[in-house]
Amino acid sequence: MNKFEYYISNEDMGVSIIENIFINHYMPSANGEYVKVYIWGLKYAFNNLQTNIKDKDIAEALGLLESDVIKAWDYWQNEGIIRIINKSKDEKFIQYLNIKSIVLSSKNINAHSGQSAEQDKKRRQMFIQIEDMYRRPLSSKEMASINAWIDEYKFTVQTVLLLIEDCVARNHTELNYLNQVAQNWYDNNIRTFDEAQDYLSDNKRRMDRYSEIFKYLGLNRLASKPEQKLIDGWFDTYGFDMTTISKAADTTVALDKPSIKYIDSVLKDWFENGEVKDAAAKKPKKKQSKHNLANKHEYNFAELEKKWLNKDEVEEDEISY
Incomplete structure (x- = not known):
């Protein structure tokens, strides 16, 4: 087994190639500090330098704030020309993408599906977020399946992200499992983010x-x-x-x-x-005793005595006749 390496004793002797499409279409509208960070990272990616370098180190080398370096990575990721995969809380893998391939791929997708450049950008950003959840790059098969959910099932990008976030939370990233979940959602007439949220809430309540x-x-x-x-x-x-x-x-x-x-x-x-x-x-009612009425009624014994006396007087009068 052979292993090849292009050895350069001094990195200043190396070369970092910047694509013209970056210079012509991405650099003019970008913050100058973000461009510095992009080129600095490109040197490490292009020359396959294995040195672990922190955002703090880049900031010191370029005379920037560390927060500016972090903002730069987020900016270029949103532009769709790098991918950031978080390995851990303090370590991330930054993958530089070939811009020409991205543009050509986007044109082919747009020609096939009729989606706008803005829609294509949202979809690329969606894949970046999914890779961040997976902590690894997506395979072409995974990307094709996820695209099918949008094109055939009419899921929104937000619906797809919610579906995958829910599956990842339950430790499932297998494509077959995700496809089954997507099929279930489709069968339950779920298309939008709000419909998906309601479905998940109802499902949690039932569970x-x-x-x-x-x-x-x-x-x-x-x-x-x-x-x-x-x-x-x-x-x-x-x-x-x-x-x-x-x-x-x-x-x-x-x-x-x-x-x-x-x-x-x-x-x-x-x-x-x-x-x-x-x-x-409900419990069956207990029969009341006929002799247990004293506790249910209150009597005025003086009034009763008066009534009985009056009754006796009337009876005497009747007898006298």
Whole structure:
């Protein structure tokens, strides 16, 4: 196995090639300090210099503030001619892109899809943000799939970023998994960022419900798809709340293993019989004793005595006739 290296003992003897397209189309409108930072970094990238250099070191070498160097990297990344991949909190990988290839690729894409230069710029910035989340460059296959979500599923750029951010948060970056999620979103008529946010919020609420119910039953596992469907019906179809469902779950005490199907049968019975949400709280009324009335009424014994005296006088008068 052969390994090749072009050795130069002094970097001042080396050459850094700046593309004419950068000089003609990017440099004139850029802040001069940003141009300095771009060229300084290009020297390290073009000559494959392995020296680890911090933004602070670049700032000192160019007589700039460190914050200006950071702003310069952000500017060129937004222009789409470099990629910044954060390796860690204190380390980032800056990749210089061949500008000619980017421009030609953009023209081909625009000619094929009819998208504007502004749309193309937003899409390139989207890929940069995704690579930052992945902490690695995207493959051509990944980029093609993501482009398809926009072109075929009509997702907005913001929708794509939200989808990938959610998947990354759940430790999923596999293309097959992401394609399946994108398909699910499309099937659920999700297109815009707001629709995606509402979908994720509703999905989180449902997942929290499954977790709460399984925890109440002492089940240390995730709900299966059929179980999720049954539980969703308790809320969406029957209109029961968590309090009523908990009381229905209490009916499984006599069972060896708590069963979602059993709870569903209980709730279905309550629903079909017109039971209200607090049906489980209802208790049969106790029969009142006929001799236990003293506590339910208050009597005026003086008034009763007067009535009885009057009654006796009337009876005596009737007898006298």
